[in-house]
Amino acid sequence: MLVTRYDDLPLYEPEQKSRQWSDARRKRFRRTMAFLAGGLAVLLVAGFGYVGFTYWHFSSGIHRIGGVVGDSKPGTDQNILLVGNDERPANMTKQQYQELSTTEDDGSINTDTMILLHVPANGSSATLISFPRDSYVAIPGHGHGKLNAAYVYGSTGASGTADQRDAAGMKLLISTIENLTGVTVNHYVKVSLLSFYNIADSLGPVTVCLNHAVNDPYSGANFPAGTQKLDARQALQFVRQRHGLPNGDLDRATRQQYFLSVEAQQVLSAGTLLNPVKLNKVVGAVSSSLEMDDKLDLLSLATQLKGLKSGGVRSATIPLMPDPYGDVPGVGSVVLINHDALPDFMATVTGGKTTAQRVAEAKAADPSSVRVDVLNGAGTAHGSSTGLATFKSLGFQTGSPADAPESQQTTTVYFPKGDEAQAKAVLAHVPGAAVAQSSDYTHVTVVLGTDGKMPVGTSSGSSGSGSGSSGSSSSTSKSSAPAPKPSAPTKNYNKTTCIN
Structure with a gap:
């Protein structure tokens, strides 16, 4: 896991104080604008919203979509999904296509950038969690596939207006991420290719450094090794490239984190903050470039983030x-x-509880109220029927014997969202099993693994002490051991840092 802290970002370049800005206002603006390091769009929204700089004019230019998310209380933990896709507006000019280094067609509605922004209730920090677009996940109602296909399935399978189809796509993408992570997504913000270009253009050239020269015909990225300044067109090529990089999509995620870091340093300089003409240009570009849900209150979000400091x-x-x-x-x-x-990763970055902790804290349900299925993922004879017989003798409701779709090494108790109490009752009779929340199952389901663990007729005395693993029945999840406690190595980026 890569966790980056921007502790070394200078907030201002040395410059004589302007008489138009008080020290208090300067500090207030600095705190909120520091949030830009996490994502150009939402960060600028929060910064300008808090200061009140042309706020109402700014907010009125944003395209809002209803029917995607429910209400969330201001001042509580917020999870905001930042989405970038490959859509091209119908009215794009030939010159704009050339500037974006892309084809003159409608492009693709695949969501190529997905970042979950977590803001705790006290607003003292913010964490951006990147999801590689090709991540293999369970998509509700569509089996397993790449994460960036979820929005496509939802939008193309819906009828109605463009906004209604968009809402359906975002709802399915959000459901997919919620099922994967176990967290609730409260809001979303979407930025298209052209929108990113317009924002980058308003901010001006950014300095980056590459370890190696690149020449990628797919993204248009053609840069020498070393330090160089990128204009808006080149910035888009820089963050889009994945072909020709040692780690493909993973290096592209690093590119995006790096770009946001060095761009933040530029925006946080006095040359931008104290330049009314440039500041107004940035505000206008961001305002006209965003789509978001109709429940996101920008002023409340910005107020919540007022305590955010550099390095947060x-x-x-x-x-x-x-x-x-x-x-x-x-x-x-x-x-x-x-x-x-x-699960432990999500708990670490959001301050939440792992699956195992939630199960351990639940009150075990009465066995007579719990339906349990047993699937044989070990390949042993009569494993499923033997396990079901044990649970039936203990008073549980049971299903029919069956084999798991694929072989599995770790015996795991899977349960649907909200069934922690039922899972705890079952887990008490499967000593040493892992426990996981999964949308793949409608009842508590024990998948027997090649580790040889089986249901027993008496309580193990360790209910809720499973590993807290999470996953799906797909063999690609490769469940093989209790979940490790994730570490949090840090990495600081600045314009002198060179990356792939």
Whole structure:
């Protein structure tokens, strides 16, 4: 897991104080604008909203979509999904297509950038969690596939206006991420290719450094090694490139984190903050470039973030398998998530509880109220029927014997969202089993693994002490051991840092 803290970002370049800005106002603006390091769009929204700089004019230019998320209380933990896609507006000019280094067509509605922004209730920090677009995940109602296909399935399967189809796509993408992570997504913000270009253009050239020269015909990225300044067109090429990089999508995620970090340093300089003409240009570009849900209150979000200081923004990528690339028939090359490590990872970055902790804290349900299924993932004779007989003797409701879709190493008790109490009752009779929340099952389901663990007729005395692993029945989850406690190595980026 990569976690980045921007502790070394200078807030201002040395410059004589302007008489137009008081020290108090300068500090207030500095705190909120520091949030830009986490994502150009939302960060600028929060910064300008808090200061009140042309706020109402700014807010009125944003395109809002209803029917995607429910209400959330201001001042509580907020999870905001930042989405970037490849859509091209119908009225784009030939020159704009050239500037974006893309084809003169409608592009694709795949969501190529997905970052979950977590803001705790006290607003003292913010964490951006990146999800590789090719992550192999369970998509509700569509089996397993790449994460960036969820929005496509939802929007193309819906009828109605463009906004209604967009809302359906975002709802399915949000449901997919919620099922994967176990957290609730409160809001979303979407930025298209052209929108990113307009924002980058308003901010001006940014300095980056590359370890190696690149020449990628797919993104248009053609840069020498070393330090160089990128204009808006080149910035878009820089953050889009994945072909020709050693780690593909993973290096692209690093590119995006790096770009946001060095761009933040430029925006936080006095040359931008104290330049009314440039500041107004940035505000206008952001306002006209965003789409978001109709429940997101920008002023409340900005107020919540008023205590954010430099170094309070972290960047992270969900944990992946040691060999993160695999191939799935009918799907193609995918990125494999480390489902065993994911719950503890999410708990670490959001301050929440792991699956195992939630199960441990629940009051075990009465066995007579719990339906339990047993699937044989070990390949042993009569494993499922033997396990079901044990649970039936204990008073549980039971299903029919069946084999798991694939072999599995770790015996795991899976349960649907909200069934922690039922899972605890079952887990008490499967000593040493892992426990996981999964949308793949409608009842508590024990998948027997090759580790040889089986249901027993008496309580193990350790209910709720499973590993807290999370995953799916897909073999690509590679469940093999209790979830490790994720570490949090840090990495600081600045314009003198060179990356791939």
